[in-house]
Amino acid sequence: MQQEIEIAELRKLTELIKEKYDYDFKNYAMSSFKRRIKRIVELYKFKTIDSLIEKLESTPSFFEEFVSEITVNVTEMFRDPSFWSVLKEQIIPNILLNHNKLNVWHAGCSSGEEVISMTIMLEEMGVLDRSNIIATDIDTAIIDRAKKGTVSLKNMELNASNYERFEGKYTIDKYFQEQNGKAVFDPNLIRQVSFRKHDLVKGVVFSKFDLILCRNVMIYFNQTLQNDVLYKLHESLFRYGYLAIGSKESLIWCDIANKFIVVNNEEKVYKKIKD
């Protein structure tokens, strides 16, 4: 398909999905959403957006695949090593100063690289067994992958160098074994993690946390949706709990920005100060 995808076509598509599957992509950021749709159209060789719409209408099993393709699942372990250092040296110790338990939510966990990073860090800090970690994503297939704790070997060079810059205690090899071109991480690492399917857009608030990581997830939403999601994240935090977003994301445009203070501006860590 060579021609430009029209906004009217995207609207028709999101409306069908909302009606039939109760997922709402209406407020996804336009240019990345359009690129994802274009990718699906090319991948499955649809001739028009209408034929994609027809397929979604007639084949519910295709919808799962569609969701997997819509979500951006590019991630890395210890992305922004300096962020992880701030967690290790400042945020986690601060939480554990006042609490026995550490409740963490990875909102939009994708293939789990960030979750493994978290468990490695907490294990090295000796506090993993005091932690409860919930990892959620909208995409069931990617959660299944995350549960397996496997990472493609070709990504391990980058992951290893991030870990090194984070100044982990060992080398990353300690935590995985090579199997069929994959790095298979020690299943014992995720003993405190439970994975579940959850959609930030439609999902309800289901628990309270001391720390939420929602990094480079809301960039795929427009400002209206970012605003709505921030309400949910806020409600999901204990007072004085922490929220981490991506290094080039910002909360300042959101209605309830004043219910947070900036703890680390460089690494975009916020603290909830008001209910």
Place this chain on the structure above:
Amino acid sequence: MTRFKLSKKYKAIAIGGSAGSFQPITKILSVIPKDFPLPIFLCLHRLKHVRHGFVEALSIKSLKPIHEPFDKESIKREQVYLAPANYHLSIELGNTMSLSTERLINNSRPAIDITLESAAYAYRDKLIGILMSGANKDGALGMQKIKDRGGLTMVQDPEESMISTMPNSALSVTEIDHVLKTDEIIEFILELDKMLRSS
């Protein structure tokens, strides 16, 4: 009479570059007046995991401040925006920018094609696209989109480019309005500046 396709309709400039583009872009930035009215988007290939230093290096000679935008930041006149490390930069309808962590394109994040293509969509025929020296074909498709939407396309003269792959790739896929040396690009921008200010 000018030899350039100047017009008052233009609303933004998007510049892409890779290997060998740092020097000419620094030179261009050292001449563009501080209050040149159009926003300028720079998408330059850079090390993915080095967040700091690039904006500072570009700023040394620039008359304008250079800023790496946050996701969903509004676009303002007179500003120069640089695609941040390890993010793609898109221009959205409604005068904002968005960032994304989608897969590498042409082995790059930020990818020039993404910035140019989204800008072409947002600005239609009111965009000027400039592609400088570089060692891969990133940006060629973006330039094609700009041309398709009626915008103005320009590449650094391959003869002058330290590495000509990038401008040549654009020349091979689409019609390029101006093939210019760095000094001529500067001349173009200064003439455009004069025109935009004239009543």
